[in-house]
Amino acid sequence: MRSFDFSNFETKWRAIWQTKKQHEVSEHDPRPKYYCLDMFPYPSGSGLHVGHWRGYVLSDVWSRYQTLLGKKVLHPMGWDAFGLPAENDAIKKKNHPKLNTQKNIETIKRQLEDIGAMYDWSREINTTDPTFYHWTQWIFLKMYERGLAYQKEMPINWCPSCLVGLANEEVVEGRCERCEAPVTQKKLKQWVLKITQYAERLLGDLNHLEWPEKVKVMQANWIGKSEGAQIQFQIEDRKGGHHPISIFTTRLDTLFGATFMVLSPEHPLVLEVCASSDLKMVKAYVEQARLKKNSERVFKEQEISGIFLGVYAVHPMHQKKIPVWVSDYVLMDYGTGAIMAVPAHDERDFKFAKKFGLEVIEVVKPPHAEHRTGQAEGHRISHPEGHRPEGSVYEGPGILIHSDGFTGLDSTVAKQKIIEALAQKGIAKATVQYKLRDWIFSRQRYWGEPIPILHCSTCGEVPLREEDLPLLLPEVKTYEPSKTGESPLSTIDSWVNAKCYRCGGKAKRETDTMPQWAGSSWYFLRYASPQDRRVPFDSKAVSHWLPVDMYVGGIEHAVLHLLYARFFTKFLYDIGLISFQEPFVRLFNQGMVCRRSEKTGKVEKMSKSKMNVVNPDDMVRRYGTDTLRLFELFVGPPELDAEWNDNGIIGVHKFLQRAWQWVLFYHEHPVTTCDEAVLKSLHQLIAKVTERLEAFKLNVVVSAFMEFMNEVSRFQKEGKGGDLSALKIFVRLLAPLVPHTAEELWEILGNPTSIFQTSWPVADPAYLHEETLVLVVQVNGRLRANIEVNRKCSKDEIIEQAKCHDQVQKYLVDKKIIKEIYVPHRLINFVVK
RNA sequence: GCCGACGUGGCGGAACUGGUAGACGCGCUUGGCUUAGGACCAAGUGGGUUUUCCCGUGGGGGUUCGAGUCCCUCCGUCGGCACCA
Numbered sequence A: 001m002r003s004f005d006f007s008n009f010e011t012k013w014r015a016i017w018q019t020k021k022q023h024e025v026s027e028h029d030p031r032p033k034y035y036c037l038d039m040f041p042y043p044s045g046s047g048l049h050v051g052h053w054r055g056y057v058l059s060d061v062w063s064r065y066q067t068l069l070g071k072k073v074l075h076p077m078g079w080d081a082f083g084l085p086a087e088n089d090a091i092k093k094k095n096h097p098k099l100n101t102q103k104n105i106e107t108i109k110r111q112l113e114d115i116g117a118m119y120d121w122s123r124e125i126n127t128t129d130p131t132f133y134h135w136t137q138w139i140f141l142k143m144y145e146r147g148l149a150y151q152k153e154m155p156i157n158w159c160p161s162c163l164v165g166l167a168n169e170e171v172v173e174g175r176c177e178r179c180e181a182p183v184t185q186k187k188l189k190q191w192v193l194k195i196t197q198y199a200e201r202l203l204g205d206l207n208h209l210e211w212p213e214k215v216k217v218m219q220a221n222w223i224g225k226s227e228g229a230q231i232q233f234q235i236e237d238r239k240g241g242h243h244p245i246s247i248f249t250t251r252l253d254t255l256f257g258a259t260f261m262v263l264s265p266e267h268p269l270v271l272e273v274c275a276s277s278d279l280k281m282v283k284a285y286v287e288q289a290r291l292k293k294n295s296e297r298v299f300k301e302q303e304i305s306g307i308f309l310g311v312y313a314v315h316p317m318h319q320k321k322i323p324v325w326v327s328d329y330v331l332m333d334y335g336t337g338a339i340m341a342v343p344a345h346d347e348r349d350f351k352f353a354k355k356f357g358l359e360v361i362e363v364v365k366p367p368h369a370e371h372r373t374g375q376a377e378g379h380r381i382s383h384p385e386g387h388r389p390e391g392s393v394y395e396g397p398g399i400l401i402h403s404d405g406f407t408g409l410d411s412t413v414a415k416q417k418i419i420e421a422l423a424q425k426g427i428a429k430a431t432v433q434y435k436l437r438d439w440i441f442s443r444q445r446y447w448g449e450p451i452p453i454l455h456c457s458t459c460g461e462v463p464l465r466e467e468d469l470p471l472l473l474p475e476v477k478t479y480e481p482s483k484t485g486e487s488p489l490s491t492i493d494s495w496v497n498a499k500c501y502r503c504g505g506k507a508k509r510e511t512d513t514m515p516q517w518a519g520s521s522w523y524f525l526r527y528a529s530p531q532d533r534r535v536p537f538d539s540k541a542v543s544h545w546l547p548v549d550m551y552v553g554g555i556e557h558a559v560l561h562l563l564y565a566r567f568f569t570k571f572l573y574d575i576g577l578i579s580f581q582e583p584f585v586r587l588f589n590q591g592m593v594c595r596r597s598e599k600t601g602k603v604e605k606m607s608k609s610k611m612n613v614v615n616p617d618d619m620v621r622r623y624g625t626d627t628l629r630l631f632e633l634f635v636g637p638p639e640l641d642a643e644w645n646d647n648g649i650i651g652v653h654k655f656l657q658r659a660w661q662w663v664l665f666y667h668e669h670p671v672t673t674c675d676e677a678v679l680k681s682l683h684q685l686i687a688k689v690t691e692r693l694e695a696f697k698l699n700v701v702v703s704a705f706m707e708f709m710n711e712v713s714r715f716q717k718e719g720k721g722g723d724l725s726a727l728k729i730f731v732r733l734l735a736p737l738v739p740h741t742a743e744e745l746w747e748i749l750g751n752p753t754s755i756f757q758t759s760w761p762v763a764d765p766a767y768l769h770e771e772t773l774v775l776v777v778q779v780n781g782r783l784r785a786n787i788e789v790n791r792k793c794s795k796d797e798i799i800e801q802a803k804c805h806d807q808v809q810k811y812l813v814d815k816k817i818i819k820e821i822y823v824p825h826r827l828i829n830f831v832v833k
Numbered sequence B: 001g002c003c004g005a006c007g008u009g010g011c012g013g014a015a016c017u018g019g020u021a022g023a024c025g026c027g028c029u030u031g032g033c034u035u036a037g038g039a040c041c042a043a044g045u046g047g048g049u050u051u052u053c054c055c056g057u058g059g060g061g062g063u064u065c066g067a068g069u070c071c072c073u074c075c076g077u078c079g080g081c082a083c084c085a
Helices: A006-019 A050-068 A084-092 A097-114 A130-145 A195-208 A213-223 A252-257 A269-273 A276-291 A347-356 A411-424 A539-545 A561-574 A616-623 A625-634 A648-668 A676-694 A698-717 A724-734 A739-748 A795-804 A806-812
Strands: A033-038 A072-074 A149-159 A164-166 A184-193 A226-236 A242-249 A260-263 A307-314 A321-326 A338-341 A428-433 A453-456 A460-463 A497-499 A506-509 A550-553 A587-589 A593-596 A603-605 A772-779 A782-790 A817-823 A827-832
Touching: A006 A625, A006 A739, A033 A050, A033 A539, A050 A072, A050 A550, A050 A593, A050 A616, A050 A625, A084 A097, A097 A616, A130 A149, A130 A460, A130 A561, A164 A184, A195 A213, A195 A561, A213 A561, A213 A587, A226 A252, A226 A411, A242 A252, A242 A260, A242 A269, A242 A338, A252 A411, A260 A347, A269 A276, A269 A307, A276 A307, A276 A321, A338 A347, A411 A428, A616 A625, A616 A648, A625 A648, A625 A698, A625 A739, A648 A698, A648 A724, A648 A739, A676 A698, A676 A724, A698 A724, A724 A739, A772 A795, A772 A806, A782 A795, A782 A806, A795 A806, A795 A817, A795 A827, A806 A827
Parallel strands: A033 A072, A033 A550, A260 A321, A550 A587, A772 A827
Antiparallel strands: A149 A164, A149 A184, A226 A242, A226 A307, A226 A428, A260 A338, A307 A321, A453 A460, A453 A506, A497 A506, A593 A603, A772 A782, A817 A827
């Protein structure tokens, strides 16, 4: 019998697939299309570890399964090679980013090829290739044309370590997402994309997506929609002047509880209305707050700060005067930068009021307050008026009190009535607020797409013409970031100084580059026509292949890449270039591969910095690609994090060898008729594997195969084997998981063409049902016996048979059966007394 | 603080609409084969009893003939957001 010489046949089959161009697909192929995409990797210097493999194996198993189901599967791969990680790696190794990136791509490509995935390498793309970023720049110009890209001088998140500005999405807990240095604020002129214009659609369209609920929730929270109202107050300064000021609130029902007003330190009215005696102090406070980073403004009780401005605002309902304060707990960039403070019904306002001795008026009573009074019910406690202990605030909806004509109304109704009343006076309107900010699109670094804009001394901002694209990234000697916050490009005079094509005068090029996310926001479209020089993507090809049917990648992109790609897609739809509004119909987030630390005993994410990576190359050498593929699946549910265990791989390796031997044995010792028992097991396997594949439960697909092997090994000892057609079915079932082994066995079984040109086996229902069933018999819910009955037996016959069973009789003597529960094909339960 | 996910043997994990808890694999135990080890094969492996039951899915309570699964509550772990008015 031929040994399981995986190292020979695995390379052999990869070569055959390549020469036969087996994974290249075309629009002319009549089969229905299926687009299965991996999030393309950035070519880091450290190469792939077994954690990276996992997602690629999952998507490949899925792609191959779809192929066997009769679809033509587009499964491309490329490189997200611009951006900080690539540039930092190059700087570390003192290489030019371009050369360094090329080198890294070579390594990773070789590692990816080891997976044996059905990538169509003829469609390989690279975001740093001018033929690609030509179109990234082109899309930017289209956005510019429609007013969606604009420049703005603004304080931005600045990473002092990476020396670059960051988008809000790239700041995690006040630190740089990449290097974890604390982020500071820096005022810079920035290019910004108006993603906020798409907030409502980005939120609403989430509903139609087959995405993990978790990701949808994260995006929805990030967009952060809240519905409320803007209402206008009047601030009276000390000279008797009136200053209208708008505040945003979602709790208009608490309007009568507004006992003071708070402005953000950045609010323009602060210095304008401030009583002159306090001006110095207020100025100092404003200055100090401005210097604080947002992340430092975290609300801690001992750090509550604020200053009374010495002026009052007029309450729009009862015209009483309420004091106006400034405090850094109110943010300028949300709502209007000013709030009405309702200390009785807002935790933060309450703490502020307590600290400065401000008035607290309760205006909303919880519904059914009478049942709750005095009882501890969670954190929010209601108390009879005047007996509210310190620190308790009711933040929920309820029934209004102390609210003049609105007293007695329910919160929802009250909101409606109050806004109507105020709207009549022209001082309120319903509004919607989003947390989503516009996308800061400038990076002060070298390794990115140059922004195709000129700054002309006479014409101002001038976008490049389409025919001037691509605007090539110039060769430079020093590409390290500058300390000043200017891009390294600004040091190249020959590049910066340009001629304005409009007036012929002197102009300077924009020196910032685009962020890492630019290319990945549309790359999935480019795969449809990767070589096209005329257009970013051929519209026919795109409408043929897109949208992506299945997108596989890590959860870390839940709000970054996935939100940006959705935004770009919607924009391209709006300008009529594509006919769909969502790029990824279905999303799958694979779990990470972790490892238990020997020191701490904790399970840690696999990463180079933790020195706990397992190199797939070693595993492939020892056990083969197919074994590693199987283990990546078997290691646990695909969507959950998994713990890597070196011993575990032996189990799947043994299985694969046994499967190999079983097929070869019956190939060399053919049986003329397949044993019934084997057929039954086989068809049950088809059913199980199909069902579990469809549900993406790939870990239990592997167990199903193992159970089958255990069964047929027993049959083998009894002399029961499988005939050629059974062997063929088995090998076809294995094919998506272990494509090399399946191809090799398929060939040995006498088939001249690839196994992936066959079809997915279908289970014969005749084999799925046993004629006899094993039923469980319980007495009072406890298992007492198993009985074997014929499928055709009636309920009464079965119950009679159960009663007669010795083990059951024992529990029935001297007892009265008060109930008989019969669940067809499952169990019988006698309830006795 | 808010939102979300999860909690099952020594370990990774199975268990469809409530219906035999622990599939499958690792590890471990015993035996076979072998000069030996490895590999392979066979049997066993939740706990307690010792031959017949009892207890067991983070704790407590509930619904049900029957709960890992449903409801309430508490505890713990992980992830996301975080002064968002």
